[in-house]
Amino acid sequence: MVPSGSSRNIWRNETYRWPNRIIYYHINSYIDEEHRNHIVSAIQKIESISCLTFKEATTDQKYYVNVTSEEGGCYSYIGYLNRVQQLNLQNNEIGVGCFRLYTIVHEFLHALGFFHQQSAADRDDYVQIVEENITEGMEFNFDKYTEETVNDFGEKYDYGSVMHYGPYAFSKNGERTIVALEEGKEDVIGQRLELSETDIRKLNAMYKCPTVKE
Numbered sequence: 001m002v003p004s005g006s007s008r009n010i011w012r013n014e015t016y017r018w019p020n021r022i023i024y025y026h027i028n029s030y031i032d033e034e035h036r037n038h039i040v041s042a043i044q045k046i047e048s049i050s051c052l053t054f055k056e057a058t059t060d061q062k063y064y065v066n067v068t069s070e071e072g073g074c075y076s077y078i079g080y081l082n083r084v085q086q087l088n089l090q091n092n093e094i095g096v097g098c099f100r101l102y103t104i105v106h107e108f109l110h111a112l113g114f115f116h117q118q119s120a121a122d123r124d125d126y127v128q129i130v131e132e133n134i135t136e137g138m139e140f141n142f143d144k145y146t147e148e149t150v151n152d153f154g155e156k157y158d159y160g161s162v163m164h165y166g167p168y169a170f171s172k173n174g175e176r177t178i179v180a181l182e183e184g185k186e187d188v189i190g191q192r193l194e195l196s197e198t199d200i201r202k203l204n205a206m207y208k209c210p211t212v213k214e
Contacts, residue, residue: 016079166190
């Protein structure tokens with residue numbers, strides 16, 4: 001049974017989880033030291049609240065997260081793919097756009113196996129997706145996944161998740177694309193200031209961490 005109010009947004013298939021809780025990564029050499037250090041700070045945030053270890057990939061490493069800084073925004077593949085997989089952070093000033101600290105954390109959580117919160121199977125109980133306001137070609141960002149695909153680890157829908165889009169995500173006209181159905185949550189969704197307690201619990205449950213770090 002599914003607990004009342006629970007919400008799935010993590011790969012159910014365990015083959016998408018990084019082996020031995022070790023995530024190998026490579027930050028491309030053209031990324032300057034200041035931006036590189038900011039990426040490492042985001043990685044350390046994840047390490048500090050989990051049992052995961054991030055290691056720089058050696059030249060013979062066959063699978064790792066390849067951190068790039070190309071045009072096209074912030075994006076990542078979801079979960080472990082047993083190959084080189086891109087995580088892109090479009091070049092911005094530190095603290096802006098893709099180089100907000102918790103936007104980097106957001107993208108690494110994708111690489112660890114997290115989907116967006118508003119992709120949860122029961123999202124329609126918590127938010128309204130206003131399709132007519134979405135930029136053409138960007139509709140896939142609002143896809144909803146089935147209970148067979150993603151897991152919730154017994155957690156309720158989390159408006160405050162760092163994995164939740166903001167109300168104007170991919171808007172073509174300045175109008176909201178996501179409307180929170182619970183009063184008072186409109187200013188919460190889309191925050192990139194911290195990992196929520198639910199984010200932390202899900203990550204640790206996903207990787208079977210023996211204890212949750214404070």
